[in-house]
Amino acid sequence: MRISELLPRYLDGVREVVDVSHPDVTLERHLRLPAEVGYRRVALEQAAGAGFGPETMLFCLLGAASPAHVDPDALTPVLRRFSPGTRAALLIGWSVEELPYHRLVGPLVAGRCQIREVTPLDRAAIRGVSGALVVERVTRLAPLRGYLIDARTPVEPAGPGPAEPDGGNDGDSGDGGELATVLRVVNEYQLADLVSRPVRRRLAELTERVESQQRLLAERDELLRDARRRLAEVESSAGYQLGSAVARGARVPARALAGVPRELARVWRGRRSARRPGPGSDAG
């Protein structure tokens, strides 16, 4: 998903996007806003004093790398002044794997904002931005929308069949549907939380095990390098070469008569030249 694919889903009624990101962060070209939607930069402190309505969408890059990233707490006063229906698109500067979502939930609840959508963003698109949230100030649960289908490729009811009595594509309308959704959220959350505990523990164990095996592997690599170095020293020594020439001769006696003296001569020449001072050196 790219931010330019996500935003259009939430721009109905929006006339202007107000970017409160740090001034050095320039993301406007990634938004590809339609011509009828304006774009304006406003300092965060200034935005905190203003009120926003549904015709404005707030935009901000959040994260831990201050000052380029805005800390979620700094957003709380802005969200609190949203009137119902106002939305914000928040880019995530943390990696998804390490998203400290406890830092987000508080400000969102304080601002009475519901996450309408949270999605990873294509890494190739904006470097250092792993995902995005669209949040909305609500007075009651807003319908949860599907996340699997691109807005432009709906699944069409095809052929004859009963009409859908319980609402359109955005989830159930009516209180019965809303309660069912809320119950589902709460129940899935509680049970998923339960089963994720042993998995989280297992992940911690496995991470620990992988790290200790990597340490062990590094130690063994070091030992191996050491052993190879010593072997190379031994193999290049004259004593070793002499011994192996003799051993080769003993293994193939027919060739030994001719071969061993030649080898001995080579080793001998090698020793002498090794003892001679190198070119350009006066030492001896």
Next chain:
Amino acid sequence: MGLLSAEENAAYWNARHQREGDLRSGGDMSFDEPTNRMFYILRLSLLLDIVGHQSDPVAPLFLLDAGCGKGWFSRELARFGHQVDGIDASESALAYCRERGGGARYFQSSLSGWRSPWLYDVVLSVDVLFHILDDDEWERSVRNLASLVRLRGRLALADWGEDGDRTYGNYQVVRGRNRYVPLARECGLRFDGWRPYAFRGNPNGFYVFTRTG
């Protein structure tokens, strides 16, 4: 003609998977392998629309291919970057899947018996439910697959698009819209539509549902 018993049905599929080529064994036996290839690719593109066009290596989608047979769909969906579990009753089909590898995980299980501590973004079942001949087992299977779909996730079940049931030969009972839609609704799923395969007169397609409650 009487229908196959559950045991005969299981033996039939095991033998068919051992005997037939890659695609005919799970596809349409009245077509040759190249034609089955078209049939498979066409259905994969329908699934692509149902699963959506997004994929992320860090936060992948989790899919269940229920009745995966020799795993062609599981492998292709895994190649899109999704995390796929394939289940099937046939041991020979699963042995083939594991040998081919390709990223998906495979388990021997019936549709009604698969248990998981995790829910799926999409549960799909391609041309399996009309091979479950016993009505009660069919219902248990649909209920179980529905229960594995997370909130806002999707269920895609292949069967024919008309109302009513029809029996073909001794190993196919197609069930219609009047069966799938109310049952899925009872399970908290909204009916999004039926997508016909539209392949050479094949009457089947995907019932697509989204969990709303």
